Amino acid sequence: xxxxxxxxxxxxxxxxxxxxxxxxxxxxxxxxxxxxxxxxxxxxxxxxxxxxxxxxxxxxxxxxxxxxxxxxxxxxxxxxxxxxxxxxxxxxxxxxxxxxxxxxxxxxxxxxxxxxxxxxxxxxxxxxxxxxxxxxxxxxxxxxxxxxxxxxxxxxxxxxxxxxxxxxxxxxxxxxxxxxxxxxxxxxxxxxxxxxxxxxxxxxxxxxxxxxxxxxxxxxxxxxxxxxxxxxxxxxxxxxxxxxxxxxxxxxxxxxxxxxxxxxxxxxxxxxxxxxxxxxxxxxxxxxxxxxxxxxx
Amino acid sequence: xxxxxxxxxxxxxxxxxxxxxxxxxxxxxxxxxxxxxxxxxxxxxxxxxxxxxxxxxxxxxxxxxxxxxxxxxxxxxxxxxxxxxxxxxxxxxxxxxxxxxxxxxxxxxxxxxxxxxxxxxxxxxxxxxxxxxxxxxxxxxxxxxxxxxxxxxxxxxxxxxxxxxxxxxxxxxxxxxxxxxxxxxxxxxxxxxxxxxxxxxxxxxxxxxxxxx
Numbered sequence: 001x002x003x004x005x006x007x008x009x010x011x012x013x014x015x016x017x018x019x020x021x022x023x024x025x026x027x028x029x030x031x032x033x034x035x036x037x038x039x040x041x042x043x044x045x046x047x048x049x050x051x052x053x054x055x056x057x058x059x060x061x062x063x064x065x066x067x068x069x070x071x072x073x074x075x076x077x078x079x080x081x082x083x084x085x086x087x088x089x090x091x092x093x094x095x096x097x098x099x100x101x102x103x104x105x106x107x108x109x110x111x112x113x114x115x116x117x118x119x120x121x122x123x124x125x126x127x128x129x130x131x132x133x134x135x136x137x138x139x140x141x142x143x144x145x146x147x148x149x150x151x152x153x154x155x156x157x158x159x160x161x162x163x164x165x166x167x168x169x170x171x172x173x174x175x176x177x178x179x180x181x182x183x184x185x186x187x188x189x190x191x192x193x194x195x196x197x198x199x200x201x202x203x204x205x206x207x208x209x210x211x212x213x214x215x216x217x218x219x220x221x222x223x224x225x226x227x228x229x230x231x232x233x234x235x236x237x238x239x240x241x242x243x244x245x246x247x248x249x250x251x252x253x254x255x256x257x258x259x260x261x262x263x264x265x266x267x268x269x270x271x272x273x274x275x276x277x278x279x280x281x282x283x284x285x286x287x288x289x290x291x292x293x294x295x296x297x
Numbered sequence: 298x299x300x301x302x303x304x305x306x307x308x309x310x311x312x313x314x315x316x317x318x319x320x321x322x323x324x325x326x327x328x329x330x331x332x333x334x335x336x337x338x339x340x341x342x343x344x345x346x347x348x349x350x351x352x353x354x355x356x357x358x359x360x361x362x363x364x365x366x367x368x369x370x371x372x373x374x375x376x377x378x379x380x381x382x383x384x385x386x387x388x389x390x391x392x393x394x395x396x397x398x399x400x401x402x403x404x405x406x407x408x409x410x411x412x413x414x415x416x417x418x419x420x421x422x423x424x425x426x427x428x429x430x431x432x433x434x435x436x437x438x439x440x441x442x443x444x445x446x447x448x449x450x451x452x453x454x455x456x457x458x459x460x461x462x463x464x465x466x467x468x469x470x471x472x473x474x475x476x477x478x479x480x481x482x483x484x485x486x487x488x489x490x491x492x493x494x495x496x497x498x499x500x501x502x503x504x505x506x507x508x509x510x
Contacts, residue, residue: 016488019495047496072344075343075344078380
């Protein structure tokens with residue numbers, strides 16, 4: 001039976017358990033109490049669920065299609081024949097049982113000597129060295145031809161893989177640009193112009209897709225911030241709430257394209273602003289507003 | 298520090314049932330069927346699971362490991378582990394997606410720690426929410442599912458300092474003591490931030506689920 005103090009301590013520490021940030025001994029001590037209390041178990045499960053959703057907050061990291069397919073093939077090959085281990089990607093052909101038997105049969109060729117050959121075959125026997133040389137020559141020529149064919153086939157395969165990779169990369173770029181165009185156009189997109197509050201020329205334009213809740217900010221002539229600093233984008237609401245929409249820096253030409261997804265009612269947006277903040281951003285704006293725009297309708 | 302791995306943890310939340318690429322109860326049931334076939338030795342089922350989840354697994358592993366060749370190795374290990382342990386999966390402990398992503402995180406953190414020991418270098422501390430304009434293509438990595446958008450939106454509403462603690466715990470696998478050292482903060486401050494952050498995240502996602510429902 002746990003004391004009220006213990007229950008309070010464990011309740012407070014449930015997020016630590018869910019995140020897995022406690023030392024092992026401490027976690028085990030607390031888990032011993034949790035296991036005896038269904039309410040704590042349910043709360044811990046709920047917090048672990050929230051922890052697991054962090055896996056979704058990562059940007060996609062596409063692997064080239066050919067490597068993705070190769071990995072799939074390796075996995076299925078291993079699953080079908082687990083004894084072969086992971087070495088199937090070495091290129092060494094895997095021996096098939098049928099082929100192995102055929103090879104064994106070939107190795108048993110000396111059994112031919114058991115056939116009683118009549119004396120009239122002695123002519124063939126005398127010609128045997130010449131036939132063997134001819135067969136060897138034919139074999140060598142065949143090997144060279146086979147090697148050339150395999151080299152050509154490998155070259156073609158490499159060229160095909162390169163072409164596939166290029167196509168995949170271009171398709172991905174095209175899809176991203178389509179996504180950008182969609183985020184900056186369309187009936188649901190509202191545009192907010194941001195102008196400099198300083199005696200400089202930087203500016204920006206925010207495209208707000210109110211259906212997809214997608215915000216796309218495009219800046220121009222906004223000088224890059226030095227190391228240790230960052231630009232921070234703010235959504236200012238009519239209730240004077242300042243919501244951080246992310247941090248970014250610009251390239252050497254002062255350009256940046258920043259996208260964020262955030263749900264905000266249209267009537268709640270009062271203005272959009274950019275400030276310069278310490279690297280990592282600030283909970284609330286601390287720097288001077290460099291560029292801002294009001295959300296007039 | 299104990300690592301959360303699905304096969305060590307009997308208490309996965311139903312919230313995790315909506316995680317990842319295969320969303321919804323029908324899709325979750327299909328995943329469960331696929332894993333059942335894997336347990337029975339049907340290797341084609343492994344191919345199906347791979348096709349449905351490889352993008353989500355790659356994204357998570359790449360975020361944690363931050364090294365493409367190493368990440369690819371880890372992804373293969375994760376799916377091979379799923380094949381070998383399919384018989385241990387039980388749907389009442391959580392969804393296939395939660396099980397698979399928990400394995401992916403666990404194996405990724407193993408590899409990350411191994412790489413750190415090998416390289417003896419500090420990990421990058423770039424925020425996953427920081428969108429730096431990349432040379433040539435500033436719009437990389439912006440697509441997200443609706444569910445992912447909800448999670449990112451909920452995270453973005455957290456104060457930066459709370460979000461930072463969550464990231465270090467989940468993606469870097471640091472203990473609260475290590476986080477305190479990294480951020481040069483008192484341990485109590487780290488505890489407070491972690492607790493507030495996770496409870497707020499959970500509450501906001503719960504609220505969004507209720508709206509969706």
